[in-house]
Amino acid sequence: MPESRRWFLIAGFVIVVTGLGIGFTAVASTPHAVSGSVKPSSRSSIAATPSAPAGHVYTRPDAATLAKLPDANYNAVISGLLDAAGSASLPLRSETFTLKTELTPLYGADRSGVPVASLPFLNFLGSRTVVVPVVLNDGGWTQILTPSRRELPSGSGTGVAASQTMAWVRTDQLVAGAPVQQHVLVNVSKQSLSIVNTADGVVTATYSVGVGKADTATPVGLTYLEARYRDPKQEAGHQIYLTGAHSSVADHPFGPDQGLVGIHWNAVNTGAVSHACIRLNAAGDNAMSKLADGTRVLVVK
Amino acid sequence: MKLKYAAMRFWNPRDAQGLKRTTVLALGLFLAVGVLTGVHPLTASAAPASPAVNQCNGTDNVGGQAVVCDITITNNLNLATGAISSTVTTNDCHGAAGAPPPVTCISLTQSFPTLTTSADQCNGSGLGGGSNVICSVTILNNITGTFTATAATVNQCVGSGGGGGTQPTLNCDPYPANTTNATVTQCNGSGVGGGGTDRVTCTVGPSTITSALPVTVNQCNGSGNEGGNTVTCTVSIRNVLAGLAPKLPTVSG
Numbered sequence: 001m002p003e004s005r006r007w008f009l010i011a012g013f014v015i016v017v018t019g020l021g022i023g024f025t026a027v028a029s030t031p032h033a034v035s036g037s038v039k040p041s042s043r044s045s046i047a048a049t050p051s052a053p054a055g056h057v058y059t060r061p062d063a064a065t066l067a068k069l070p071d072a073n074y075n076a077v078i079s080g081l082l083d084a085a086g087s088a089s090l091p092l093r094s095e096t097f098t099l100k101t102e103l104t105p106l107y108g109a110d111r112s113g114v115p116v117a118s119l120p121f122l123n124f125l126g127s128r129t130v131v132v133p134v135v136l137n138d139g140g141w142t143q144i145l146t147p148s149r150r151e152l153p154s155g156s157g158t159g160v161a162a163s164q165t166m167a168w169v170r171t172d173q174l175v176a177g178a179p180v181q182q183h184v185l186v187n188v189s190k191q192s193l194s195i196v197n198t199a200d201g202v203v204t205a206t207y208s209v210g211v212g213k214a215d216t217a218t219p220v221g222l223t224y225l226e227a228r229y230r231d232p233k234q235e236a237g238h239q240i241y242l243t244g245a246h247s248s249v250a251d252h253p254f255g256p257d258q259g260l261v262g263i264h265w266n267a268v269n270t271g272a273v274s275h276a277c278i279r280l281n282a283a284g285d286n287a288m289s290k291l292a293d294g295t296r297v298l299v300v301k
Numbered sequence: 302m303k304l305k306y307a308a309m310r311f312w313n314p315r316d317a318q319g320l321k322r323t324t325v326l327a328l329g330l331f332l333a334v335g336v337l338t339g340v341h342p343l344t345a346s347a348a349p350a351s352p353a354v355n356q357c358n359g360t361d362n363v364g365g366q367a368v369v370c371d372i373t374i375t376n377n378l379n380l381a382t383g384a385i386s387s388t389v390t391t392n393d394c395h396g397a398a399g400a401p402p403p404v405t406c407i408s409l410t411q412s413f414p415t416l417t418t419s420a421d422q423c424n425g426s427g428l429g430g431g432s433n434v435i436c437s438v439t440i441l442n443n444i445t446g447t448f449t450a451t452a453a454t455v456n457q458c459v460g461s462g463g464g465g466g467t468q469p470t471l472n473c474d475p476y477p478a479n480t481t482n483a484t485v486t487q488c489n490g491s492g493v494g495g496g497g498t499d500r501v502t503c504t505v506g507p508s509t510i511t512s513a514l515p516v517t518v519n520q521c522n523g524s525g526n527e528g529g530n531t532v533t534c535t536v537s538i539r540n541v542l543a544g545l546a547p548k549l550p551t552v553s554g
Binding site: 038074075093094098100101102120122124125126127128133172175177178179183197199216227229231233234235247253254255256257259260261262264266274275276277291292 | 405
């Protein structure tokens with residue numbers, strides 16, 4: 001082999017090997033790119049919001065800072081909260097938690113930044129706040145469903161707003177509670193509510209329900225049973241199962257509060273009749289009474 | 302129904318089987334810890350002078366089991382008239398250990414013409430290997446009249462988390478907390494037997510106590526004492542001025 005040709009082959013070999021090495025190094029240093037391009041999971045799409053940078057050391061805000069944050073209650077509108085629309089495609093979890101301290105900071109997309117709200121130890125009833133995780137313990141953080149709105153439909157620009165919000169919390173701020181083994185499946189078009197064993201998908205009971213009218217439709221997506229109470233001024237004193245969801249198309253479809261979606265008995269409990277709530281008959285009301293707070297409610301079209 | 306609940310309050314037959322197998326180990330260990338540390342001993346089995354709720358004591362001690370129990374007590378007291386009442390909700394859940402444990406529950410809510418001033422649960426339980434003990438107590442005292450509330454005293458996580466495992470084995474708040482005759486006594490002599498980090502996670506959330514309506518909580522003592530067990534227990538006690546009814550949300554209907 002002529003010397004010039006031998007050197008040409010050697011140079012080509014070096015170029016190829018170098019190129020492969022650079023390519024391998026680039027891939028190895030961007031693991032998210034690999035996992036994202038090969039097998040994008042629904043979970044990764046939820047966690048795709050900016051996270052805390054590697055090496056970031058979390059520091060809990062002091063009491064004064066926490067006290068200044070908006071309270072993420074059922075009647076608040078907090079823009080920093082996240083839209084939980086994508087959470088409906090995730091496998092339903094069964095864990096529930098309560099909170100460890102008086103005020104727990106909630107974080108939006110930027111977990112390394114400042115908290116956007118706080119979640120109180122006790123809810124509006126004076127009962128312990130029940131926390132429902134969507135993504136559990138991602139690098140010390142857990143994504144949870146939250147009771148507040150993030151925007152009003154009228155202010156969204158499209159007339160449609162997120163019905164359910166979520167936020168990140170530090171996992172070590174949560175205390176394990178009793179897991180829930182069943183969830184509620186509401187089919188809006190079929191106007192039905194089913195109780196489902198989450199582990200195996202077995203439907204244990206189904207009831208007819210009334211759902212939202214065309215202009216105050218019951219919002220679809222994942223929500224949860226936030227609390228239950230009786231109010232003589234509402235629904236003839238029957239138990240109201242408050243969900244974390246809000247009307248996605250009307251600011252205040254009924255009453256002064258933030259378009260709260262409840263599940264409750266009503267004398268008119270079939271058809272598209274409500275202002276977003278899910279209306280039960282007596283049998284459905286009885287079935288709902290056996291489900292714990294923290295039970296997931298999945299509303300589908 | 303009321304008879305069933307009354308029986309559960311003072312003597313739960315389910316507890317008997319577990320106690321036969323575990324009394325010497327659980328109470329002996331905890332008493333020994335108490336003698337050594339000055340902690341007041343386990344009081345769950347003592348007959349209380351006032352109504353008490355007892356559940357999930359001496360249960361799920363075979364191994365690989367979970368006991369998940371909670372008690373919610375709402376007391377109503379009118380200091381001027383002496384009118385009293387209480388509502389008690391209990392969840393009594395058992396099943397296999399797991400994360401989370403797949404348990405089945407019995408829930409019960411009942412009202413009483415008395416105050417309910419003591420909650421005892423999850424003591425001497427979860428003593429087989431690889432078990433989970435997850436228990437909580439929430440007490441809300443609605444008081445009509447003038448009263449003074451101070452921070453609840455706590456005795457918890459004393460003599461717990463030993464037997465090996467990567468530190469920290471304790472995740473307790475507040476800690477240390479070893480007040481004698483405390484309002485809350487929990488997680489003492491528990492999680493002893495090796496296992497994971499933070500295997501004893503016990504917290505007392507923002508809690509107050511008042512002499513107008515003293516209450517006590519004893520839970521998760523002498524529990525979870527085998528390898529690979531976890532003990533997670535929480536307490537909240539609030540004393541609030543009655544008549545300040547919360548604003549109830551108006552749903553969309």
